[in-house]
Amino acid sequence: MxxxxxxxxxxxxxxxxxxxxxxxxxxxxxxxxxxxxxxxxxxxTPDQDRFVKVNLVQGEFTEPTEMSVLPNLDILVAQRRGELMLYKSQTKKLVQVAKLDVYSKTSVADINAEEGLLGLTIDPQYASNQYVYLFYSPTGKSVNRLSRFKMVNDMLSMSSEKIILEFYSQREICCHTGGSLAFGADKLLYISTGDNSTPFNVPKQQFVNKGYAPLDNRPGLEQYDSRRSAGNTNDLRGKVLRIKIEENGTYTIPDGNLFPKGTAKTKPEIYVMGNRNPYRISVDKKTGFLYWGEVGPDASNDDELRGPRGYDEVNQARSAGNFGWPYFIGNNYPYKAYDFTNGTNGPAFDPAGATNNSPNNTGLGTVPAAQPAFIWYPYGESKDFPQVGSGGRTAMAGPVLYTAASTSPYPAYYNGKLIIYEWVRGWVKAVTMAPNGDYVSMEPFMPNISLAAPIDMELGPDGKIYILEYGKGWFSKNPDAGIVRIDYLKGNRPPVVSSLEIEKPSGLLPYKMIAKVKATDADGGKLTYIWNLGGGLKKTTTVPEIQYTFTKIGEYPISVQVIDSEKAASKSQVISVFAGNEHPKVDVVFTGNKFFYFPGKAINYKVLVSDKGAIVNKEQIYISSAYTEGSDLAGAQLGHQQAAQTMVGKTLMANSDCSTCHKVSSTSIGPAFDKISAKYQQDPKAIEYLASKVIKGSSGVWGEVPMPAHPSMKESEVKQIVEWVLSLSAKGSATASLPTVGTITPPENINKNKPVLTLKASYTDLGAKGLRPLTTTNTYNLRGNIINSEDIKEFLGFIRKSNNSFELSKNLGWLKLNSIDLTDIKSMNITPYLNNDCDVELRLDKVDGQLIGNLNESKSIMLNEAITDKKFHNLYIIFKANKKETQNRLIIKSITLEAS
Known part of the structure; x- marks a missing residue:
């Protein structure tokens, strides 16, 4: 559609x-x-499923930073640790063509260097001169350097290096390097540089930065003062520079930079100042406008003493200017001067010209007027730009598309749109602008394509978008790092594989596996299915299902390739099955109502575990309970859920931005999940505590790098992620937090915003020869006995008001509660109240179904008889107004169920 x-x-x-x-x-x-x-x-809008991700190379990069597509469609890729890689489009091979000796690792414990080989671009006349420009951090000298090299026979000639520009960069600290290179249509070279400042707190100090603008000017703490760099007119850090490269490898200053050459206390190379970390830049080839993503600070909330919370920005410079940092962020939200010796603040900085009175400043005392960001957004949801979502943030700016060009494969709809993207959140957006460049709107661009931390986006000479994926993991070689090309299919499209399902993912030998795939072809082609059953075994079917019997013990990765009649193909995800061992069975049995719980009324439960072919070790049973947010009256969130542990919290984690900063057993920018699991095993409040940290954000527990807030994540899903993390420790799964047979009594004053009681039981078996242990988790959810009006989705004869309450609009109306258990329920009350001019009936399963309840004199709706069949029923609450005016007075906000 x-x-x-x-x-x-x-x-x-x-x-x-x-x-x-x-x-x-x-x-x-x-x-x-x-x-x-x-x-x-x-x-x-063009059909988004016509955009196709073509993987060119994957799993062979170690920290790729920037790329450049050559005229023959070969691709040069810079890696932070100094390697220059070349992807050959003809042979589809990746080769190393140079290794620069770069500073890429600090000697300070727990501090990661961001320096190294940072930026790469090719000369506009590359076809004739083979010039390559690299921005890097050489060893032995605390500078960042721009040099020109020459490619000779697909190798970088190290002896051809011409050092063009270099400037001091303080090392052994973290963070912010910038480093992106881009030529404009006028053949001027743009170089982005970071503010080379520490966003973290000074150790063992009372008054610290806390994620706001680093303005600490105390002696010896220069790295905590961004006014010395980004806010300094006489320093090349925290800027975007613009120069003209001469044939002999020198450079000159073009007209129109921020400070004319010869201006005292300024650097003429500066085109844009006031940058924190302009990590990826792009120049519009038609308008000459400069775009960049600005990675912002970490504060989660505004502060009266310090100023605004952190924002990432996408910026547009139509001409030279100051973009605010560290005096302003976002829409020119001002920071306040702050005295780190006593914790007092000064006035907010003036956007007309902020004062730089830092003793570390070597430039002008007043900086140029600040320009607001083009697009800005915080960790939480953005009211100004809601499409960007929430969570971790690392803004990037891609190209402006011009689809009228003969080489462009993309629809005319995208002509003149700016493409922006997110390293952490993984999305890509198309930004529509007015003719003068003003922001108009943004929309999802190729939303069906999943990207693994996109770190660079370039337009190739074929007019196609190429994306460099860093991979989900910091400072490491990631298996999902790679180069992809985005094709637009005007004709036949490959099939879309929506899911692969294994009916029973494990079993004793002989193990009969039944796999089904859901796939569609938008062009109506006949589909063929090639099943990969592991160990090189493949089977072909013409139906979306396969049955295969495994006779040898082992773990087998199952996947399927779906091919249409024109040979276009798509692959499913990989699901492991286990032959020779079977997932244990875990049941949670309740007495009484299986849908609702009632405050103050005891719930009796029993957990039953069986392990086919083995004796159950009761010490391996782990049981927990929690109250979480949730309101659905029916569906997957309530009732029985049984699944392998890997299919619950792990899946939620993989689909969030958590996997970008954390690995299961290796350290990334955040601690490994198994270390978190071990740390909190003995804490009975670990689930609540860690879930709160994920939602609200945290810092200082595992080092200097803060964990961003995730205010829009559902508490129930965060807790599932946390429970999966805690399950990674064998010690955790060996300790039952609740007995296998017991009683839970919900408190009388339970928070009404947390109406779902979740009882979760998991069991890990002992595995089998050659197979790892298998875990099964069974979750049972009971919801609170108060049903708010917004929970009710089906009704007739009512109107839903702006506050979600119901108003009877006709003389007869009904509200429907879907698939609920009526066991032990004796009555229900309507809030705010029922008037005397309305009759109420309860009907079972249908509007004219069995009458099971009426309104009594006390205005409670009483059940005439107990429902004891232990089945789930649809319940119709039917309202009959005795007078016409009643319909305008009957308001319903909630329904409270009372137990017998």
Whole structure:
């Protein structure tokens, strides 16, 4: 289904916008332009499943940073540790063509260097001169350096190096290097540089930074003062530089930079100042506008003493300017001067010209007026730009697409749109702009494509987007690092594989596996299925199902490739099955109601475990209970859930940004999950504590790098992730937090915002010869006995008001509760109240079904008889107004169920 993008413009701007972007010769026949009198432009968005990710190379990179696509479609890739790699498009091989001697590791414990080989681009005349520009941190000298090299026979000639520019960079600290290189259409070279400042707290000090602007100017703490670099007009750090490269390897200063050459206490190379970490830059080849992603500070909340919370930014410079840091962030939100000796603050900085009175400043005392960000967003959800989501943040800026070019394979719809992307969140967005460059809107771009920490995006000479994936893990060789190309299929599209399901993922020998795949072909082609059953064994079927019997013990990775009639193919995910051992069975048995719990009323439970072919070790049973947020009346979140442990919290973790900073057993920028598991095994409040840390953010527990807040994540899902993390320690699974037979009594004053009681039981068997132990988790969810009006999805004869309450709009109406258990329920009360002019009936399963309850004199709705069949029923609550005016007075906000 196509979506519609609606853009509101007026007057001359609308006419220019229409003519410059949409009225071109590239309009596809499927693009529709409708112009009405109210000047609303509607254009159908291209089918996003026509964007296809083509993996060129994967799993062979170690910390790739930036790339450049050569005229022959070979690709040069810089790696932070100094290697220059070349992907050969003809042979599809990756080779190392140089190894620079770079500073890439500190001698300070627990401090990671971000320096190394940082940036790469090729000369605009590369086809004739083979010049390559590298921005790197040489060993033995505390500088970052820009040099020109020459490629000779697919190798980088080290002897050809021409040092163009270098500047001091303080080492043995963290963080912010910038390092991106890009040429504009005018052949001017842009170089981004970070502020080379520490965002963390000074150890053993009372007054510290706490993730706000680093403004600490005390002697010996220069690295904590970004006014010495980004806020200094006489320093090349925290800037985007612009120079003209001469043929002999020197450079000159072009007109239009921020400070004319010869201006006292300034550097003429500066085009943009006030940058924290402009990690990836892009230059619009038509307008000359500069774009960059600005990685922002870590504070999660505004502070009266310090200033605004942290924001990441996407910025646009139409001309030279100051973009604020460390005096401003986001939409020119000002920080305040702060005295780190006594914790007092001064006035907020003035965007018309902030004062730099730091003793570390070598530049002007007043910096140029600050320009606000183009796009800005915090850890939490953004009211200004809601499409960007929430969580960790690392903004990146890609190219501006011009689809009218003969080489562009993409639809005319994207003509003139800026492409931005996120390293942590993984999304890509298309930003629509007015003819003068003003922001208009943004929308998802190729949202069906999953990216593993995209760190660079370039347009190749073929007009296609190439993306360099760093991989989900910091400072390491990641198996998902690689180069991908984004194709747009105008004709036949490959099948879409939505899921692979294994009916029973384990079993004793002989083990009969039944696998089913869900796949569709948008073009109606006939599908063929090639099943990979592990160990090189493949089977082909013409139906989306296979049955195969394994007779040898082992763990087998199962996947399927789906091919259409035109040989276009897609692959499923890989699911491991286990032959020779079977997942244990875990059951949770309740007496009484199996859907609701009642405050103050005891719940009796029993956990039953069986392990086919083995004796159950009761010490391996782990049982926990928790109250979490949740409101669904039915569906997967309530009732019985049994699944392998790896399919619950682990899946949620993998789909979040957690996997970017944490690995299971190896240290990344954050601690390994198994270390977290071991640390908190003996803490009875570990689940609540760790879930709170994930949602609110945390710092200082495992080092200097803070964990970002995730305020929009559901508490119930965060707790599932935490429980999976805690299960990684064998010590944790060996200790039962609750007995296998017991009683849980919900407190009378339980928080109404946490209506779901979850009882979770897991069991890990002892494995089998050649097979690791298998874990099964069974989850049972009971919801609270208060049903709020927003929980009810089906109704008739009512209108839903703005506060989600129901108002009876006709003389007869009903509310439906789907698939609930009525065991032990004796009555229900309506809030705020029921008036005397309304009759109420309870009907079972259908509107005209069995009458099981009525309104009594005390205005409670009483069940006439107990429901004891232990089945789940649909319940219709039918309201009959005796007077016409009753319908306007009956308001329902909630329904409370009472137990017998």
């Amino acid at each position: 196509k979506t519609v993008s609606t853009i509101l413009l007026s007057g001359i701007a609308f006419t220019l916008f229409l003519s410059s972007i949409f009225f071109n010769n590239d309009l596809n026949s499927t693009d529709k332009v409708n112009l009405s009198n109210d000047k609303i432009l509607k254009i159908d």
